[in-house]
Amino acid sequence: MKKIFLLEDDYSLNETIRFMLNKNGFIVDSFYNGEKAFEHILGEYSLYILDINVPNIDGLTILEKIKTTNPNSKVIIISANIDIDKITQAYEKDCDDYIKKPFDIEEFRLKIRKITNSFDIIQLDSNVSFNMKNRILYENNQEITLTKSEKILLYLLLNNKGEMITHHQIEEFVYLGVAKTSTAIRTLIKRVRQKLPKDTILNILDEGYYIK
Known part of the structure; x- marks a missing residue:
């Protein structure tokens, strides 16, 4: 909802x-x-x-x-x-x-x-999609399990497709302003990457992450 x-x-x-x-x-x-x-x-x-x-x-x-x-x-x-x-x-x-x-x-x-209603389903490739409304990731119509933080991060990146999201923005949006180490954020990114098509999440060294 x-x-x-x-x-x-x-x-x-x-x-x-x-x-x-x-x-x-x-x-x-x-x-x-x-x-x-x-x-x-x-x-x-x-x-x-x-x-x-x-x-x-x-x-x-x-x-x-x-x-x-x-x-x-x-x-x-x-x-x-x-x-x-x-x-x-x-x-x-x-x-x-x-x-x-x-x-x-x-x-x-x-x-x-x-x-x-301007966006609900975002297609990541022919088999993988993300429902922005329900925060559910699908592969071949089967739900892929995401943690709460993974869902919020993927939503943030897809909602700002083509724009770089900084570590600070991830702290603010995903962790509600709680400071996190670079290692913690990289670990979160790595977990989400493993559930997406290859090269979906790209990074700019020491600046942030984006989805094309």
């Missing part, structure tokens, strides 16, 4: 969006406070929905952190703010859509569905 991260400080709107998403089969982690949200942004979310003007830490700061850790994360900004500078900043920080309040909840649902 797909997970969505929601930051909206208006209690009524937060509840309305969360109810709509739950009704449509999504799991929702919702927050009303920017600081609390910032503490929990590292996760396997199909989509982030962020209001800009929230208490303590604003949505644009959180957007920047999300995109630094996992560049291809999908983020929708919702805001009553019509300041063109704020809108420009949101797009410069690589948000995927900007929706001005008030908005029609049904139109919003369709936008969310379009983004979250």
Whole structure:
């Protein structure tokens, strides 16, 4: 089941969006406070929905952190703010859509569905595929066992296909910010490589890893 991260400080709107998403089969982690949200942004979310003007830490700061850790994360900004500078900043920080309040909840649902359905199955070769929604690796339609860390790492690499993922990003996304030695990360990479077609995960010495 797909997970969505929601930051909206208006209690009524937060509840309305969360109810709509739950009704449509999504799991929702919702927050009303920017600081609390910032503490929990590292996760396997199909989509982030962020209001800009929230208490303590604003949505644009959180957007920047999300995109630094996992560049291809999908983020929708919702805001009553019509300041063109704020809108420009949101797009410069690589948000995927900007929706001005008030908005029609049904139109919003369709936008969310379009983004979250944009990818589910990624084919690694003719026999091997990875289900991004369920985090399951298949070979000839048989599930290949992955540990939780292996699933998260593979998701991170495939979600950022063609882009280098650094050791720091792996620490942030896979291990939720817990520092790991280079040896530990290399060991994790090695385990995942052994379950994938040859040369699926490539590396740039002392910089990071990527999937073409």
